Amino acid sequence: MKSRRVRTRAGLPVSESERVLFGGALRYDLSFTRHEMPLLRMGLWAMARQFPAMMGTVARAAWREDRCALLALLGAEVGQGVLRAFTLVATNQVLVALFAAGPTPARLRQALPALAAVAVVAVLSSLLSAVSTAASGQLEPKIERVCTARFYQGVIRVELAALEDQKVHRALDAGRFGTDSIRMMLGSSVLVLNALIGLIAAAGVLLLLHPLLVLMLFLVAAPKGWSAVLSARRQYDSRHTWIEHRRAISVITQKLTDQACAAEIRVHGAGRLLVDAYADMSRTMEREQQRLARAEAATQTVASAGSGLAALGAYGVLWLLLTGGGMPLAVAGTAVIAVRTSSAGLLALVMQFNRLYEEAMYLKDWEDACTLAERHAIPDSGDALSGPLEEVRLETVSFTYPGAASAALDKVDLTIPRGTVVALVGANGSGKSTLAKLVAGLYLPSDGRLLWNGTDTRDADREAVFGQVALLAQDFPHWPMTARANVHIGRSDQRLDQWRVERAADGADATDMITALPHGWDSLVVKGFERGTQLSGGQWQRLGGARARYREAALLVVDEPTSALDPRAEIETFRALRALTGGGTTVLLITHRLAATASADLIYVLDAGRLIEQGTHTQLMALAGGHYRSLYEIQAAQYATAAPDGSGRRDSADGEKHPKTAD
Ligand SMILES: Nc1ncnc2c1ncn2[C@@H]1O[C@H](COP(=O)(O)OP(=O)(O)OP(=O)(O)O)[C@@H](O)[C@H]1O
Ligand SMILES: [Mg+2]
Structure with a gap:
């Protein structure tokens, strides 16, 4: 790939506010920003080489979804190109008739059939353009919907452990931005195709009229094309510079209207700092815009001068052909018309081509994400679970998160029998939530076996496992x-x-x-x-x-279900969970409230991923120097000082409506 000098934000002035607030320019580190500025790094020729592959991707997707609409679209575009060539030929005939010798009415009569042909072709061309619009209108939303659905259907089946891998997560996240690219690429492909066919048609007709006229077309088109490339790249550069400034500014301005920030904005006076920062950063942006506008004006002047000179040269050649080469005036007229219409289409070609290239990168992300999602998908088949849940058993189960240095669970052996409340207890980070997710079938053990009614979750139909589980996770979705x-x-x-x-x-x-x-x-x-x-x-x-x-579900996994509840609701929750077991439900309860675990049928105590104690509350409290017992005593000691008079007054718990004042 040809490397170009890229002007990044790093080269632009950074305001004092950005330095104070962000420690320098603010750059997103998100998947979609990876493709910013690629156009400036890529040579035009390298981009052109990728064009067939880009068109191929779009065409394949369109072929899969609606081949009739695709064929109609292609037919309409090619048809318009052919008609454009035909228009030029007919125009030439009109001019030949008009420039012929003889009285004007006779020349006009002679031009009439060709004029009529131009009119008919114009009508046909409009019809084909309407067919093309209708066909792409049918295709675009369809392929966008199908591609988006394919992506999300893949994503929701990805193994949770794979999602923990940052590389996989980023790649899947990047795929989101590719789903609307396919629709935009279809639109751009049609426009590029249209402009290309138009150019080929013009070149073909000119070649037939006189080979030197093709040279003239390219002579005039080359500087115009080049200026279009320059202009497109400059606009692209400017847009992306704007984006970075705008994002940094919106990070600040969003907070100014954010309800969560409203209190500090007023009490701490944070609002003044942010408003001043907005003004400061906007001034930097203004200066940058002025600089860009001046540079753009200079480039446009140089490019237009070059294009004017090229046109002058081309018309000189035409002059020579007319005076010395015996070229008829009508052919020269046709050549001028062909050159003018072709160079107008050239700008559209360059702009759409740039866009196509940009979108193609996002589409590649979408393709990669779909492949990755398939590779990491939860298998959609497996051994059926034998009958309703009887027990879940862990046999020396270890689990390490992808990329983690140490195991979150280390050789854990335990059993969760049907119709019981099983409590998991342990310090923060001891592995309780991880174990709960393994039991729910969300993670597979890195080592050891996790058996649902004797079926290893590795071989089991995981949908069947999920079907038996209800999960209230620690960070459940709102x-x-x-x-x-x-x-x-x-x-x-x-x-x-x-x-x-x-x-x-x-x-x-x-x-x-x-x-x-x-x-x-x-x-x-x-x-x-x-x-x-x-x-x-x-x-x-x-x-x-x-x-x-x-x-x-047969197994209810509740991870800290009462962490935000008031004391009375908390007691009620534990009572209700207990009551569920009467109907055969198994409850796996994770909690730091050890008063609640006292009534559990079984308590497992984890420490740094290891199972260190197990038994009922009474059994664990009987263990002198036991971990559970010490945790329990620490909590109990807090309550021992709660009511100094020892009366155990239950003012608020009794639902007293009026606040009590301590006396
Ligand atoms: N998604 C993850 N990726 C990598 N490591 C993780 C992830 N989730 C948890 N861990 C690590 O695994 C260990 C066990 O975490 P886990 O969430 O299971 O603890 P926990 O017992 O539920 O803690 P808490 O009481 O704070 O909820 C911790 O060291 C934690 O840092
Ligand atoms: Mg947890």
Whole structure:
């Protein structure tokens, strides 16, 4: 690849505000920015060489989706090119008739058939253009939809462990930006094809009239084409310089209207700093724009002068051919018309070609992402699970996150029997959430075996495993939908059942909270939309709990389900979880609230990825110097000082409406 000198933001002045706020120019480190400025690095010839491959990709996708529309589109474009050549030939005949000797009415009569042919061709050309517009209008959204759906269907099946790999994650993220590129590429390909066929048609007719006329076409077209390339690249450069400035400025201005920042903007006076920074950075941008505009004006002047000189030379050649070479005046007239129309199309060709090249890179990302998603997909087949869940067993299971230096789980052996509450306890980072995700079938062990009713999850039909699991993860999603949809999405493959939704909400102590919302179950639990409302952390946790319960799965995995709940809701949640086991549900509970684990059937204690203790609360408390016992005693000690008079007053817990004042 030919390397060019690229003018990056690094070469531009950086305002004092950018230095203070960002430590220099602000550059995104996101997948889509990788392709910025590629046009300036790539030589024109290198780009032209890639043209057939780019067209091939678009044509293949279009062929797959709607070959009739593609054929209509191609036929209409080629037809228009042929008609353009025909127009030139007919125009030549009109001119021959007009420049012939004889009285004017007779010459006009003689030109009439050719004139009529030009008119008919113009009508036909308009019809073909309409066919082309209709066909591309049919194709473009279709291939965009199919490509986008293919991408997202692939992405949602990628193994979670693969997503943890930054390289895979970035590549998949980059694929998002390629889905609309295919539509734009189709549009650009048609325009490029149209301009190319037009040029070939003009060159072909000129070649027939006189070989030297083709030379003249290129003589005039070359400087115009070159100036179009220069102009396109300069505009591209300018656009991307703008983008960086604009992004940095919008990072600041967005915060000025952000609700979450409103308090500090006022109390700390942060708003003044940001508004001043905006003005400062805008001034830098203005200077840069002025510099670019001056450079652009100079280039355009030089390019136009070159193009004028080339035209002068070309018309000189035409003059010589007319005076000395015996070329008829009509042929010269046709040549002038051909040159003028062709050079107008040239600018469009260069602009669209640049765009095509730019979009092609994003499309390549889309193709790579689709391939990668397929390579890392969760297999869609496997051994069926034998009957309803009886037990989940881990046999010396180890798990290391991709790229991590040490194992998150190290040779863990444990069993989760049906119809019990099994608690996982341990310090932050001890591996509880990781273990829960392995049990749910989201990760496969790096070593050892994880058995669902005796079936290794590596061989099992993972869809069947997922079908038996309900998960309330530590960082469960807050779906930007209605409260009802937030619950129903727990089992969205089944029809929405309001009675079941309400029962799940009852079980998660969420009913009162939801019915008190301005629009009840129809409230959007996302701000910024009509019927939108913002839920508190604890309210979200109740809604998440309702979603997990609505799934009515054999194994309920709840990871810190009460971290944001008030004390009374917390007690109620643990009681409700316990009650679920009566119906045969198995509960895997992760919590730091050890008062709740006291009633668990089994407690597993993790430390740095290792299983260090197991048993019931009573058994673990009997272990002198045990890890669980020491954690429990630390928590219990906090409460020992809570009510100094020892009366155990339960003012707020009793639902007292009036605040009490300490005396
Ligand atoms: N996605 C990840 N990629 C790499 N390492 C991870 C990832 N998630 C967790 N880890 C690491 O794995 C170890 C176990 O993490 P895990 O989230 O399972 O702990 P935990 O017991 O749930 O902690 P907490 O009580 O804070 O929720 C930690 O060292 C953590 O840094
Ligand atoms: Mg965790």
